[in-house]
Amino acid sequence: MTAVLVEQESGFGAELAGFVRERFGPGARITEMDRRGEGWSWETYLVAVETASGTVRLAVKREPADGILGSYDVGLEVALLETAAAIGIPVPAVYGSRTGARDFYVMERVPGSVPMPWDVRKRIPDLDRRRALGTEIASIMARLHTADIRAMRLPPLEIPTDAAATGAEEAARWRRVYEENRTVRIPLIDLALAWLEARADHVSGRLALVHNDLRIGNVIVDGDGSVAAVLDWETARFTDPAADLAKFDIPTFRGRSPLAGQVIEMERYLAAYADLTGWRPEERALRYWTCMELTKGIIGSIKASKSFERGTTADVRYLNMAYQMHHALRWLLETLRDGEWGD
Amino acid sequence: MTLHSMSLPAVLAGVARALREEVLPQVTDDYARMQVKAIAELMGNLVPRVTWDTGLVAATAERSEAAAGAQVRGETPEERLRLAREAVGALVDGLYDGDGDGDGDGVGAAAVRALVEAEFTAEEELVTTGSLKA
Numbered sequence A: 001m002t003a004v005l006v007e008q009e010s011g012f013g014a015e016l017a018g019f020v021r022e023r024f025g026p027g028a029r030i031t032e033m034d035r036r037g038e039g040w041s042w043e044t045y046l047v048a049v050e051t052a053s054g055t056v057r058l059a060v061k062r063e064p065a066d067g068i069l070g071s072y073d074v075g076l077e078v079a080l081l082e083t084a085a086a087i088g089i090p091v092p093a094v095y096g097s098r099t100g101a102r103d104f105y106v107m108e109r110v111p112g113s114v115p116m117p118w119d120v121r122k123r124i125p126d127l128d129r130r131r132a133l134g135t136e137i138a139s140i141m142a143r144l145h146t147a148d149i150r151a152m153r154l155p156p157l158e159i160p161t162d163a164a165a166t167g168a169e170e171a172a173r174w175r176r177v178y179e180e181n182r183t184v185r186i187p188l189i190d191l192a193l194a195w196l197e198a199r200a201d202h203v204s205g206r207l208a209l210v211h212n213d214l215r216i217g218n219v220i221v222d223g224d225g226s227v228a229a230v231l232d233w234e235t236a237r238f239t240d241p242a243a244d245l246a247k248f249d250i251p252t253f254r255g256r257s258p259l260a261g262q263v264i265e266m267e268r269y270l271a272a273y274a275d276l277t278g279w280r281p282e283e284r285a286l287r288y289w290t291c292m293e294l295t296k297g298i299i300g301s302i303k304a305s306k307s308f309e310r311g312t313t314a315d316v317r318y319l320n321m322a323y324q325m326h327h328a329l330r331w332l333l334e335t336l337r338d339g340e341w342g343d
Numbered sequence B: 001m002t003l004h005s006m007s008l009p010a011v012l013a014g015v016a017r018a019l020r021e022e023v024l025p026q027v028t029d030d031y032a033r034m035q036v037k038a039i040a041e042l043m044g045n046l047v048p049r050v051t052w053d054t055g056l057v058a059a060t061a062e063r064s065e066a067a068a069g070a071q072v073r074g075e076t077p078e079e080r081l082r083l084a085r086e087a088v089g090a091l092v093d094g095l096y097d098g099d100g101d102g103d104g105d106g107v108g109a110a111a112v113r114a115l116v117e118a119e120f121t122a123e124e125e126l127v128t129t130g131s132l133k134a
Helices: A011-024 A074-086 A127-146 A163-181 A187-198 A242-248 A266-277 A283-310 A316-324 A326-337 B008-026 B030-049 B054-068 B077-093 B109-124
Strands: A029-035 A043-051 A054-062 A094-098 A104-108 A208-210 A219-221 A227-230 A237-239
Touching: A011 A029, A011 A043, A011 A054, A011 A094, A011 A104, A074 A094, A074 A104, A127 A208, A127 A227, A127 A242, A127 A266, A163 A187, A163 A283, A187 A283, A187 A326, A187 B077, A187 B109, A208 A242, A242 A266, A242 A283, A283 A316, A283 A326, A283 B008, A316 A326, A316 B008, A326 B109, B008 B030, B054 B077, B054 B109, B077 B109
Parallel strands: none
Antiparallel strands: A029 A043, A043 A054, A054 A104, A094 A104, A208 A237, A219 A227
């Protein structure tokens, strides 16, 4: 946790102080403001505000100087949170947003903690409780994927006209990001993109609103181990729901554990999901999106390190991702090697 | 795997900038502040004096040349690597349609697969990670 100046005469502190007075009354003032270090996308601040009726605790998301993934469109992010809330998914309530040098939006600070894949076993030692958490996430995912996308208004997100083309479109999108940010070609990424383009018909052919990062690490868990809120909607889009299922079991977070996200066997997770949706994807669709997610993660890392080299971010973690991506490269190599070099 | 393809002066200057702009304002202990300032200054002084390990870059380029079955000419090791990787990339681009059956066994498939394995193994010997969990 990093303390920053609470109220400044100019800059982001002043912008936020202005929002707070407007939203909570002229006497409201920020008493605590901490920039969090765990976020990789939006800049995240935890803020306490003294108001006439007591202390209000807020979470503030600010558009990054140069983000890795997603659109960082405040309007879309707020619309996604409101859409999720409307279909019964637990998300933080939004207090409002502001445009400025860099846009930001303000949410309630949901009580609880965010277990990460590498500490969830310590935080929730009992396997049955972890399985229950996994099952609850499966039910949230099922609810999201069965919601009527035709009733959603989430511009600039558009519903694809061809559900069978989601893989080809995603592969093309990430090839563009790769070409824009690489200095030298990386043979494994070249190979993965070629494979993803050649196997683009392996997608499920279904469409849903897909969170694209709904996993351990992006949910707030309350004291009982239940999901209090789903976070980080910036990569959501209308695409193949198998992508969400693959991401939940992404090997970079599973490691050598038999448990997806370190909490539940994937078979149990898929069974819980299928009970609620009446559908489960073919294995080849899951493998396709696993390869896609790993490739996206690596290309995102290339973009991040390039952003640092260009000077558009001063966050050294972005530079270090040129090394951190080694883990994803390992899993991508194994995914392609294990029977997938050819067919 | 990609870091040595980036500008080393830009990398060092960026680290120095991060220390001055992101870290230093949050450090209150005098001794720690002096350490941060010294490291930032050191980074700046290293910029004109260091290059990537040319032997390492050359070895990486050689692996790619061998896989592509082509020798490339680059004025610097980094340029040679870039060109060698382009040659491999051209091979990869044809893997899934090179022989018409789309099974990923086009010309050079075995060489490309051996290369990605070798690249990973070489990187494995160099890399240290783990800060994400800190």
